[in-house]
Amino acid sequence: MVGKRSLTSLHLESLLDKTDIDSIAKQLEPKHEPPVKPYFPNSKVNAHRTNKLWKAIGTAPHPDILDPWTGAHFEHFDGNIENFIGTTKIPLGIAGPLRVNGLFAQGDYPLPLATSEAALVASYHRGACMISAAGGCTSMVVYQALNRAPAFAFDSMRTAGKFVAWAMESFETFQQLANSTTSHGKLVDVGTTLEGNHVYLNFEFTTGDASGQNMVTIATQAVCDFIQKECPVPIRQLYVEGNLSGDKKASSQAYTTTRGRKVTAEVVLTPEILEKYVRATPRQLIDYWRMSAIGGVLSGTMGVHGHFANGLAALYIATGQDAACVAESAMGVTRFEQTPDGDLYASVTLPGIMVGTVGGGTGLPSQKACLQLMGLQGSSNSGALAEVCAGLLLGGELSIIAALATGDFTKAHHKLAR
């Protein structure tokens, strides 16, 4: 027995090892008795409700979840969570400082990274040190946009076309309505996708210093309410989001445009710096980069890079960003090449960095503290945070590529992991 079939059969055999297929099928059936008693839902965070939830779970509050500090900060979590039972504690390491020469970021930034993966902080720290030793990286926010894509169904393409014409004419009104719902965001542009008798209007916003997903939802709802009421052609169905915006998903559309902030960062490293920090030559890193770039292309990723997700997840968690956005942010391009002078040129480009310095989880106590450490808490800082983020990822690419190029990768993981 050969091929994929042989592996499927082995998998089946292991499942059927101790039982027969009918027992398994029985096991998979819905079971109505006894009925499940759901936890009573609640959105308010306070000691009373948390205790009730623990009672419903059926155990005493676990001291590693509902620890004293958490118990003293109930009110800080209100509005960020429902059915609150405590907190998850993620180890926090510090890397850097990373010198960033950006449009918004200027200076040396400590890099707080929350992760449970051994070697991650060490690797990013090594990368950050190399960059700082070279005078820092250049990092630029090259565009900013966040979208919401309401969807509309009509009886026919003819009506859909009329709707598009009306929507284009009404755009200034849409802008006024959208902008009236927020003092920070602005409706900037709209893409139009006509697919048969369906229309998706892909609204593009700026969102100030917030990551902005809620802001653009509320603004778009205001426009949709207007459309619902005023549209001169009959709409069969109207949805505030038709799943075209790419929210929380790696998408071709976001990859080739911008979601959140598009940032690009570069650094030039001399052979001396490489020798000192990673015991490697530019050539070694470039050789590996080329092979790994083709490896990425062969595996079919969006862009080619090493491990953007590692640094993104760790920084997003540490600074109160939406960790789910790692799914959409971890796309882009890492490029290494030799300069005419024999140095290593390295750059990263990411079309979808989703960060804010106000709103969401950025006001939670430990997250706010991390932003303060970086000097990036509160308004006017989100551009700088995005540029620091790109610099961090550049350091991560340098470090992992060096590790893989020189054969240190396994050793480091062996040594640092528990």
Place this chain on the structure above:
Amino acid sequence: MVGKRSLTSLHLESLLDKTDIDSIAKQLEPKHEPPVKPYFPNSKVNAHRTNKLWKAIGTAPHPDILDPWTGAHFEHFDGNIENFIGTTKIPLGIAGPLRVNGLFAQGDYPLPLATSEAALVASYHRGACMISAAGGCTSMVVYQALNRAPAFAFDSMRTAGKFVAWAMESFETFQQLANSTTSHGKLVDVGTTLEGNHVYLNFEFTTGDASGQNMVTIATQAVCDFIQKECPVPIRQLYVEGNLSGDKKASSQAYTTTRGRKVTAEVVLTPEILEKYVRATPRQLIDYWRMSAIGGVLSGTMGVHGHFANGLAALYIATGQDAACVAESAMGVTRFEQTPDGDLYASVTLPGIMVGTVGGGTGLPSQKACLQLMGLQGSSNSGALAEVCAGLLLGGELSIIAALATGDFTKAHHKLAR
């Protein structure tokens, strides 16, 4: 001025608003003075080193980062982090219980979700309640595999071909070597990619109850060391990973095969249940699903779904999984349709759920406590955790699709977010 160009120009104008282009260019230059003083790197976690790091940062330990509980648990973080300065506290909510009828999962599971995004727990809770009211979801791990892809460069395709022939012959030896490095993992298969004079061997492992990324790295290194020594044809370059494995990245290859565990889950909901929990009919949800599926297709996602990343990130963080893996796990298919009896059929399928119940962050105090709450801590539980995870995501799809189909989406976010 029209088109994309007009927006680029506006962006440029805003940058140049208060300054000129040469000042900006100056700002972007590397700056060598004063030199950056990196934090002294350390991998051991203890009070002494943490205090030294805070001193290097230049501030007193922040009480929301280095809180009393964290200060009392230094030794618990050793081996999961470097340059430790404290912990990030993520609000933890509880959803469910979710009844899961799986190959491995059997019973009613509380769903711990760590997130700072308002409405997330409420939405997953609502979905879980619907599923449980229907007797639970069926959930099946249909395949398990984790890969590492060492890369080899040769002088020519001829030599590369000889190498492939030798590697295929030597595979039993590779297996023995790989399997000798771990008592849990097994080298099961190998894919071969010959690209010009380059070869990528895509090793496929089972990893027991661990997520297993370190395990497969160490096992693959053992094989590579053997190849380095024994291979009868000259190898120009050898790397333990050639970036073909899809590690931490959404990739076509992982999407069309399996990374971690491939899981599929389904539930049938009556009109009564839908009416009770989300005030909607099957038809409303199916209409929205169809439009949103095409929306996803038009945006170019890998698979079509609503917001897998939200539930994945929250469960991964709560249970000590690698949050960076959200990037590779958040792919797959959600399908809604009407049954012949007029009920709603809903399913989700994910090719790359990356979870373990031992190793990584699963032993950290609050994470371990969450796994214990679920009854899934320690060995023999990873299959069940993957099936519960798929059930959770099924609930999340039901809830968000209902919210968008009925127009509740914005209201919920408006009400619950701060």
Place this chain on the structure above:
Amino acid sequence: MVGKRSLTSLHLESLLDKTDIDSIAKQLEPKHEPPVKPYFPNSKVNAHRTNKLWKAIGTAPHPDILDPWTGAHFEHFDGNIENFIGTTKIPLGIAGPLRVNGLFAQGDYPLPLATSEAALVASYHRGACMISAAGGCTSMVVYQALNRAPAFAFDSMRTAGKFVAWAMESFETFQQLANSTTSHGKLVDVGTTLEGNHVYLNFEFTTGDASGQNMVTIATQAVCDFIQKECPVPIRQLYVEGNLSGDKKASSQAYTTTRGRKVTAEVVLTPEILEKYVRATPRQLIDYWRMSAIGGVLSGTMGVHGHFANGLAALYIATGQDAACVAESAMGVTRFEQTPDGDLYASVTLPGIMVGTVGGGTGLPSQKACLQLMGLQGSSNSGALAEVCAGLLLGGELSIIAALATGDFTKAHHKLAR
């Protein structure tokens, strides 16, 4: 032996069946003796040069390649081919007439299809007849654009940024220069991609009634020559195309925007029409569509559809379009659903139909004759040709989905193929 490895090994065994690996390696080596004598290249088409080429090939002119008609039309091929030795004769079938109600197309169009694949014309004919019986399809060109993406390398991202600022300012000049090279095309917009120290300017053109690839190359070259001369910042490398335009390739960028013409077409078919032409109910087709749409999503195509490439290739070849463009045009979405009245609603949407009615191969004798048959030869007809093309593909989707839904698919191929 199991898995992918077992199949690789079988493949290797079959190669090594009658020989050993060293003989094979020998076989694969470059061989310098005797030297190869290349055909003398020539771009002029006439009898003399064609005869010389046949002599170089070493055989008499083959009468099925250099037939009398071809021999009498040498001058007609000049400027469309080099090293001319005759013609390839592709069987041409006629389907339809197809009634199209478009922005540009209005009326009943014969559909000339050049193909060697049995059942193809029969299938498209069946689809066209159904559509015409329903009063024709609605078909709309929703956007038109063709791009060329010159690429520029700089010493640093700083300089690259300065270049972008200058290029945005100079865009009116670029337009004048570009537009001066052609009386039909217009430079409309420019997208900017800054990746480290690299810049891609993605110029977007309208191209009148030509498909326009040469037109936009020549226009872009004029702009590049100007940039080369006048750009105030030093450019390291300048290329007229940096492979970002998506020319001749399925790309995410073209898929989510437009290359050539974006067209969408729809039709509503009653149960009676379906019964008469394909002996099926709307429900049967919709059930299959849904499953096949998910099948397409699972296989990872750009969009979901059945077989756009078949109709595209056949129409492109028949009407003198560039057959290589099938690679970039065969993307998009087919959607079937039930109308409130119980009819079948069907639509197709393609973002990259690449057709012209002047230039390229549209002036070749048999190709021109086909365009004349359709009433679409010469200028002012390319919009209509694109709309007819979408209608053709809509018919093809209806026919193949009906065949697969009812089980006729294999029978038809069995019966019609030789």
Place this chain on the structure above:
Amino acid sequence: MVGKRSLTSLHLESLLDKTDIDSIAKQLEPKHEPPVKPYFPNSKVNAHRTNKLWKAIGTAPHPDILDPWTGAHFEHFDGNIENFIGTTKIPLGIAGPLRVNGLFAQGDYPLPLATSEAALVASYHRGACMISAAGGCTSMVVYQALNRAPAFAFDSMRTAGKFVAWAMESFETFQQLANSTTSHGKLVDVGTTLEGNHVYLNFEFTTGDASGQNMVTIATQAVCDFIQKECPVPIRQLYVEGNLSGDKKASSQAYTTTRGRKVTAEVVLTPEILEKYVRATPRQLIDYWRMSAIGGVLSGTMGVHGHFANGLAALYIATGQDAACVAESAMGVTRFEQTPDGDLYASVTLPGIMVGTVGGGTGLPSQKACLQLMGLQGSSNSGALAEVCAGLLLGGELSIIAALATGDFTKAHHKLAR
């Protein structure tokens, strides 16, 4: 007015230039009167029926479509076309000869290319000459497979799972049935995709010297007929193809595996050869390759390459392959780098070359003549044809990359195009 919106508005204005929106909507409506009279469908090719079709079209047979040679060869087209009205004549150029050192191809091959695109033959010819001057390219078929993916719907995932178990057990029977329908093809393997209550069985075949799409359809139908009759679990729906096979479409699945033949080819070119044929240095080509590879990655193509589709379409048409397969074949990787000796190393890798030397259009007169010219007509030649095809595309990549790297690209198109 800015952004994408401004361009949409301009497009709308141009549509509404001479008319109003209601007139346009009217134009787009279905029109039932007068009814369309479809051509009488026929599959037999002969003079009588062709004349009837021309009568139905309403004009005399066009002499450039129904030329004397075509009129004398009616019977040769039978079984390759329906509703036959004549032939499309595509200019045929000859490039090469190309020396190929392959597993199957051995020797110097003339390259017949059917195209109407000026400069195409000249460019491929130049590339072929360079390769031949270097002793030829190495080219290897590394795997062969063609798939068909029947789809099955069940009441639940439980039943679907039982079906999979039964199908795995029954696979030997499936093989016997499939193999009994053809003397050339073999059912080799099966992939299994369980998505909720749906199952796709992805059958993998070898197809001898035919391209094989019809062969695998007929073989799969035989298996499906058996499943329909003998399957012990109730099947709701069964389709011979569930659109998972990737037939006629660029798909992630085919890209990361094989459809047809996976072939890789390489050549090493000295600076002297490059200087002589394209007046360029290895460095120039490598610099451009790197930038264009990133360009391709940024545009989101499957793989990175220059213009595979051009050579594929021209060779496929010339040799009677299915031109629609260009859509699925034009994927893969081109890689250029410098050898330690300072030469240029170049390779191409394509996972889905779809060629046969028997069946389909390969028996048509001019197509057969081209295969004979190449010495590759009839059985036992398809492996060699695939290897020559990869060599051709390697030449095409060398030539276009040289043209773009040196600035010759526009000049060549300017000079050669009409």
